[in-house]
Amino acid sequence: MLNPQLDRRGELTHLLTTEGLPRRHVERLLAMATEAAAGQASAAVDLPLFLSLPAADAALRQAFEAAAAHLGLRPVALADAPGADAGVDRGHGGGAAEQAQAALSPAALAAGLPAGILVLRHPASGAAVCAASARTPGLRILNAGDGAHADPLPALARVRAMQQAGRDLTELAVALVGDIRHSAVARSLIHLMTTLGVPEVRAAAPRPLLPDGLPQLGVRACASLRECLAGADVVIVLPLLAERMSGALLPSAREYAAGYGLTPARLAAANADALLLPAAPLTPGIEVDGELATGLVDTDTRLARFERDLRLAALRVLAGDAV
Structure with a gap:
């Protein structure tokens, strides 16, 4: 099947998606x-x-x-x-x-x-x-x-952040935490990591926020946040896009924070030098606590x-x- 963003010579004509991007x-x-x-x-x-x-x-x-x-x-x-x-x-x-x-x-x-x-x-x-x-x-x-x-562009920026931090993409365990189902950046990032040889990508979120077909995307859905974070080299946090979830049976923002909001204590399950990246602007007290949010200011600037x-x-x- 012809890739719609490539011409007949295989050159990039459009930048539409990272899926199938050579x-x-x-x-x-x-x-x-x-x-x-x-x-x-x-x-x-x-x-x-x-x-x-x-x-x-x-x-x-x-x-x-x-x-x-x-x-x-x-x-x-x-x-x-x-x-x-x-x-x-x-x-x-x-x-x-x-x-x-x-x-x-x-x-x-x-x-x-x-x-x-x-x-x-x-x-x-x-x-x-x-x-x-x-x-x-x-x-x-x-x-x-x-x-x-x-x-594509925000997803590429997260990959570049990993590279700039001196990470070998072929040796990383990456944890995705949050609303993957409604995130175009998350989907684009998953395809990029697969293409670039990231060997382990995990995901943690309430079940309604996980898309179908994660195994086919090369992502392992974890039973708990701790399992997802354990030994992770990179932790990517996704915003809770409540306005995109009409009719879904979801916890409230407070319940989400209690179960999946990142705190320094929870993040300690990851590697000591784990790179923490927001996939988009986060809300302190929901996806991350205030201390982690403060620490992400410089990261947001770099991204x-x-x-x-x-x-x-x-x-x-x-x-x-x-x-």
Whole structure:
């Protein structure tokens, strides 16, 4: 089956997901991020950078605008970006509202844009793949998060954090703690770790927060938090995305914290030098206690820097092919 993000020569045309992304492309993106960190990021060709991002994601928009300025791309903010509403069933009837929503679908959006790069964030899983299948020739898609499916750049940033900490990925035991089911970053990170040869990936969370098919993803679901953390070299904490769990039989935030919230005492089950990484912003007192949250401030800063470097790397790769 043809990988939708690769051309017929196997070169990266879009960055949609880490699933099935060949190792050489992963390593190239990580190497180019290192170059960007050293100030070696070359200018891209003069292309428009279309930003289809929800209005609430102002920080992400500014980050891509800064990357565009650095590379010589021309940022174009798309009005009524579909990331806010398209693809989401809000109980509207047919007619004008339905037509407006269809007009903002990822496929319709990509089909109506000229050559360039489209940065797409959308609540529907698979939206980026849908956009890539319908795009006009010369348009490249960079997935900035599509539902619970994929979010490649933050996942790559966590891998880079492991590398920068001097960890040999082929010898790591990695513990994932929290809402894996609703996390695009977690899914993307699992695929990356599998591709890069991480030998042991474990998961701990209340059962409704664990996706089906974990063994097929190469992840071992643990019966307890302690089992998951025991001897772990890296601990990745996932936020509790309560707003994405409508109808699920879940504990309250307080019950979740009592059973799965990380504290220094619980983290002591991991290796003494275990690397603690948030997969996204965490809430003190829920996913981690206040002491650990304070200790993650510098880590958050480093991860933001890694994401910046990877943003530059990904745009350079896609701009190089968008002709």
